[in-house]
Amino acid sequence: MGILDNILGGFSKSPADMPPRVCKACGMEIPYDEYLKNDCICPGCGVYLRMRAYERLSMIADEGSFTEIDKKLKTKDPIKFPDYAQKIDKAEKSSGLTEAVITGTAKIEGHSCGLFIMDSAFMMGSMGTVVGEKITRIFEKATAQGLPVIGFITSGGARMQEGIFSLMQMAKVSGAVQRHSEAGLLYIAVLTDPTTGGITASFAMLGDIIIAEPKALIGFAGQRVIEQTTGEKLPAGFQRAEFQLEHGFVDMIEERGRMRYTLGKLLSLHNTDAAAAAGKER
Amino acid sequence: MAANDTMTAYQRVQAARNSKRPMGMFYIDHMIDDFIELHGDRRFGDDAAIVSGIGFLNGIPVTVIAMERGDTIEDRMKRHFGCPEPEGYRKALRMMQEAEKFHRPVICFIGSSGAYCGIDAEKRGQGLAIAENLFAMMGLRTPIISVVVGEGGSGGALALGVCDTAVMLENAVYSVISPEGCASILWKDASKAADAAEHLRLTSYDLKSFDVIEKIIPEQGKTEREICSALKKYLLSEITRLQAMPVSEMLDARYGKFRKIGAYQK
Numbered sequence: 001m002g003i004l005d006n007i008l009g010g011f012s013k014s015p016a017d018m019p020p021r022v023c024k025a026c027g028m029e030i031p032y033d034e035y036l037k038n039d040c041i042c043p044g045c046g047v048y049l050r051m052r053a054y055e056r057l058s059m060i061a062d063e064g065s066f067t068e069i070d071k072k073l074k075t076k077d078p079i080k081f082p083d084y085a086q087k088i089d090k091a092e093k094s095s096g097l098t099e100a101v102i103t104g105t106a107k108i109e110g111h112s113c114g115l116f117i118m119d120s121a122f123m124m125g126s127m128g129t130v131v132g133e134k135i136t137r138i139f140e141k142a143t144a145q146g147l148p149v150i151g152f153i154t155s156g157g158a159r160m161q162e163g164i165f166s167l168m169q170m171a172k173v174s175g176a177v178q179r180h181s182e183a184g185l186l187y188i189a190v191l192t193d194p195t196t197g198g199i200t201a202s203f204a205m206l207g208d209i210i211i212a213e214p215k216a217l218i219g220f221a222g223q224r225v226i227e228q229t230t231g232e233k234l235p236a237g238f239q240r241a242e243f244q245l246e247h248g249f250v251d252m253i254e255e256r257g258r259m260r261y262t263l264g265k266l267l268s269l270h271n272t273d274a275a276a277a278a279g280k281e282r
Numbered sequence: 283m284a285a286n287d288t289m290t291a292y293q294r295v296q297a298a299r300n301s302k303r304p305m306g307m308f309y310i311d312h313m314i315d316d317f318i319e320l321h322g323d324r325r326f327g328d329d330a331a332i333v334s335g336i337g338f339l340n341g342i343p344v345t346v347i348a349m350e351r352g353d354t355i356e357d358r359m360k361r362h363f364g365c366p367e368p369e370g371y372r373k374a375l376r377m378m379q380e381a382e383k384f385h386r387p388v389i390c391f392i393g394s395s396g397a398y399c400g401i402d403a404e405k406r407g408q409g410l411a412i413a414e415n416l417f418a419m420m421g422l423r424t425p426i427i428s429v430v431v432g433e434g435g436s437g438g439a440l441a442l443g444v445c446d447t448a449v450m451l452e453n454a455v456y457s458v459i460s461p462e463g464c465a466s467i468l469w470k471d472a473s474k475a476a477d478a479a480e481h482l483r484l485t486s487y488d489l490k491s492f493d494v495i496e497k498i499i500p501e502q503g504k505t506e507r508e509i510c511s512a513l514k515k516y517l518l519s520e521i522t523r524l525q526a527m528p529v530s531e532m533l534d535a536r537y538g539k540f541r542k543i544g545a546y547q548k
């Protein structure tokens with residue numbers, strides 16, 4: 001089974017049978033196979049459309065190299081928040097996923113790595129206990145096996161329906177990143193639109209290398225909240241990837257079409273395969 | 283609601299925010315001897331929303347890092363009502379690293395509606411500043427005890443909350459989002475904050491029942507002096523316990539404390 005069969009979490013047929021995508025910026029209707037071939041960028045106006053996790057996977061990982069873990073992990077609704085269980089059901093049905101991140105091991109340009117890809121179609125990519133647990137587990141697995149971790153991040157922040165449990169995931173994942181880092185292993189965070197709130201205040205900003213997609217919104221406080229609290233007018237391009245590059249918070253901005261190549265080069269420059277081989281021997 | 287239902291969750295939120303409620307500097311004044319305040323992040327500035335320094339807790343040198351919202355209106359403006367800017371978190375981190383070098387325990391006092399929200403704070407990396415604290419505190423090779431004394435507001439509070447032992451005063455609260463914020467996002471109605479407070483499970487009793495904190499310091503019917511004395515006693519016992527542990531064991535336990543937080547089904 002090819003990766004493309006997996007797009008939308010497995011309930012789609014071949015790309016040719018998928019419904020067309022509509023560009024949110026210009027309204028253009030894009031046949032699905034053309035959309036995919038164009039790296040999910042609108043051919044009409046050039047806008048980077050928000051990618052689904054499995055679309056990203058098909059663009060980044062070597063064909064057939066991905067082994068997903070914890071695919072069925074689901075939340076237990078830890079604080080029994082009103083309507084949350086129904087919201088989860090709805091998100092599952094509409095996204096085809098059980099949570100807002102997929103995790104596993106894969107190869108990128110021949111280099112083995114731990115991989116996590118967030119999906120904003122599932123409750124805005126927000127982090128509750130399952131997202132926190134899955135990302136923690138992939139970092140722990142990578143630490144045990146001497147693997148680098150590549151993370152594609154998109155999230156509105158911590159998921160309020162899981163209360164304090166969500167907040168504590170920020171500390172939990174940061175701890176797993178810290179242990180991975182202490183083992184001398186590489187973590188590359190790729191920030192995509194949008195990356196905000198508690199995610200920016202934890203693992204999104206903890207990469208050894210931080211790459212952003214063009215024009216991605218990246219920030220801690222929400223724009224409306226800042227405007228309302230301070231009464232200040234936000235400068236043009238505020239919190240966009242280019243703004244973060246200018247202020248020194250991301251290493252580089254990379255185009256979608258070159259992302260896989262660049263990740264491959266970075267993995268090669270960090271000689272990650274040697275650590276992975278040593279990890280296997282251990 | 284667990285154990286103590288003498289107050290509703292929202293009453294506790296209001297108690298935690300009460301402008302007369304003692305904040306960080308009160309506990310420094312009442313528990314720490316010979317406190318010397320140390321200023322600045324050595325990067326950009328000195329954020330008055332966080333007060334930090336060194337002093338003795340019953341003869342033991344400790345580093346104290348406290349959120350402080352101030353007294354007079356001028357003072358409160360200067361301190362952004364206790365909402366730290368990136369420089370506050372970076373100052374805190376610098377103090378923690380100094381404490382680590384000299385094997386000195388760190389005590390953090392948390393009481394803030396959250397990290398300061400503004401254009402300049404974003405320009406100077408508010409998200410990064412918090413993230414770096416979470417990362418560094420998880421590996422800091424000296425004991426950390428965090429005490430929520432007021433409102434523990436989201437990531438801005440957690441940036442001083444990665445610890446070996448988490449303590450809350452009885453009427454303190456600790457939440458992923460303010461009840462008002464939650465109500466306005468979910469129900470488009472900030473006046474439903476009291477409902478949101480109940481559902482968010484943000485009281486000390488809730489957090490203790492979830493095993494997110496280790497200890498509640500009772501306030502009901504206690505004077506400030508009695509509260510300080512009970513807190514001091516507990517801090518001393520925890521410092522003694524943590525200092526007796528091998529560092530690697532302490533760090534494993536610290537990671538484990540956060541690692542276990544979650545609830546899932548296959």
Ligand SMILES: [Zn+2]
Pocket residue numbers: 023024025026027028042043044045046047
């Ligand atoms: Zn378009």
